[in-house]
Amino acid sequence: MSKKTVVIGFLGSQLDSGMGAGRWSKWRPTVSLGQYEDTVVDRIELLHDKKHVELARQLVNDLANVSPDTVVNLVPMTVSNPWDFGEMYAALYDWARAYRFDPAHEQYWAHITTGTHVAQICMFLMVESRFIPGVLLQTSPPRKQRPGDPGSYTLIDLDLSRYDVLAQRFSQAHDEALDFLKSGVATRNKRFNALIEEIERVAVRSQAPVLLTGPTGAGKSHLARRMFELKRSRHQVEGDFVEVNCATLRGDSAASTLFGHKKGAFTGAAADRAGLLRTAHQGVLFLDEIGELGLDEQAMLLKAVEEKRFFPMGSDREVSSDFQLIAGTNRDLRLDVAQGRFREDLFARINLWAYTLPGLAQRTEDIEPNMDQLLARFGAEAGRAVRFSAEAKTKYLQFARSAEALWSGNFRDLLSSVTRMATLADGGRISTALVDAEIQRLRWLWQPAGEATADTLALSTLLAPDVWDGLDLFDRVQLEAVVRVCRESGTLSEAGRRLFDRSRTQRTVVNDADRLRKYLMKFGLSWAAIRE
Structure with missing residues (x-):
């Protein structure tokens, strides 16, 4: 089923003007939208200043005469100075953020013929930044003015790869995106903030695979989901966010879970299964711990990423799925490639945008x-x-x-x-x-497993909290060893002899017990407390 066509445009207070019968003898850009014989406009979102409400209502009536099936929604949008860029952009920005776009069922044309030049520039920027998910519409009058002649129109699709110089983000939208990716946390780490800055640009500009590396719990899964939600807010994805931990996939179930299977493909395959790659069609597929995939599944995934096509298990017919891949791992895949555990060609394909989360x-x-x-x-x-x-x-x-x-x-x-x-x-x-x-x-x-002795665990309870908190790691390790020797010895003197068995031979006056007692007193400890 074809999508409905929705035009978004400003009322032209000059070009669309005219209340008398003579208005039909002139070309009016907004009315012309309903006069093209080969084009049906299903709905018009007509933005207008409140002081032009009568003209707007007249246009609604005139459009009903030339195109009865076109719905016209009047959208009041008053700005004190329509030539003020900041005010006009803010008004259009607020409207676009609140509007319920439905790209799956509607196509959007942003009319840039009417309105002030500032309004037209702002409309251009809304489309360029994908806040309005559509193309630009430029209408033109006929070469020779004739009543009822709608003139011509041109659709302009902004291909950002060809207009990099224009692909600039406004600070407000940019800051909102960064804040969104960081879940509203005002992070202070310079390295992390610089990393999020780049990920924000990649998320809204690229459909290529992204590789997130970092230790368990560093936030890879959470960041992948936020990237998806940011793309969805810009109308760049229509599908779902599909997540799977590859470490949970084993044997036939690995390929079946990812790529699907036909009934009877293996023992237990009692019915057809679509697989997660097809579930992620037009969305984002997050494969966490991708390094855990088997080599066969890696080969199938490479074909799916590169060609958007693959064979379900037990099927001789290819299926297709257009998704963006985000991969996560806590391993160094370069080592896995060198040791033959991960395919070099797949690593090269998913390593275009690679980020390590600290x-x-x-x-x-x-x-x-x-x-x-x-x-x-x-x-x-x-x-x-x-x-x-x-x-x-x-x-x-x-x-x-x-x-x-x-x-x-x-x-x-x-x-x-x-x-x-x-x-x-x-x-x-x-x-x-x-x-x-x-x-x-x-x-x-x-505490590392196997290293938690009774002395180690008890030391923090022996010391006053302020003393424990003030200990350097060096002092703590040394004191733990001293306490251990004390507990293994029968008397204070015996513990002193064991602890000072080398240096005691170099002194003329030997009092190991007193030396040990003074050392313990520095930390507020006594022999009795340790022995208890």
Whole structure:
């Protein structure tokens, strides 16, 4: 079924003017839209100043006479100065953002013959930036003026690849897109912000594959979805966002899940299956952990990406699907290529736009704004506001930004940490006691498996919180070793002899117990406390 044609244009206060019978003897651009014998305009969105409402109503009546099936919607759009670029652009921008475009069923023509030159430029920019998902429409009068002659029209499709010099984003739209990709978090890390700046441009200008690399929990899946939603807001995709973790695909189910199958293709294939590649038609397919795909599936995927065609399992007929691929991985695919685990040709195809997302430990400046945003989200979902006390926030951030905070789970660890504290906060206040407990939990979480001895786990409970927080990693490791020797020894003197077994031979006065006691006192520890 063909799409309906919708024209968006300004009322021409001069070109469209005329209230008497003589108006039919002149060429009027808006009325001409209903007079082309070979073209049917289904609807006109007629933007007009309120002071020209009578002329607008006259045009509605005249269009009904020449094209009864054309629906005309009058759209009041008053600006104090139609020659002010900022005011005109803002008015048109606001209208376009609120309008319910339906590119799947309608085609849009932006009429640039009427309106001030500033209005025409703004209409051009709306189409160029895809806020209006259509083409430009230029109408022209007949060479010889004759009543009823609509003249001619031209459609101008803005191919941005040919007009790079014109592909400029206005700061407002650009900033909104960056903020959208960052989920409204005012990130401070320069490297991350520069990366998002480029991803924003690629997301709205390119349909080529994108490769996102980074550790688990760095936000690859979330960023891929935000890229899709940004493209959808610009009317660049009509399909869905389809996500699959390739690490969950094994054997026949891998190819079947991705490419579909015919009934009877393998044991258990009781019915036809479309597959996720076809589900992602005209949308975005996000393959997380793409490095886990088998070599056979990699070969099939390469054909699907390059040719938009592939064979479902058990079928001798190709099917098609036009999707954009975003791939994610926490592995270095270059090493996998060198070791034969990943196809070199597929890597070259998906590596056109490759970005490495830094982990949270490499973005310590962004911990605070993300923490604030997570607290705000928790408050909105729980129906109660939760905040840190000033001392608690300072203490938590001091730990969170230190080398001791590994953030091995990245933003998943931060989300869990904030959720725990917010849930346990009495009266909506996160106290220093809650922060102390949470820090201990995180230290336990990040303790390497097999290395968490009783002495290591107990050390933080032996020390006063301010002493523990002030320890360098060097001092902590040394003190853990000293405590371990103390617990393995029967007396303070025995522990001293073991700890100072080399240096004691170089001193004339030997008092190992006193030397060890003074060392422990620096940290507020006693022999009795350690032995208990």
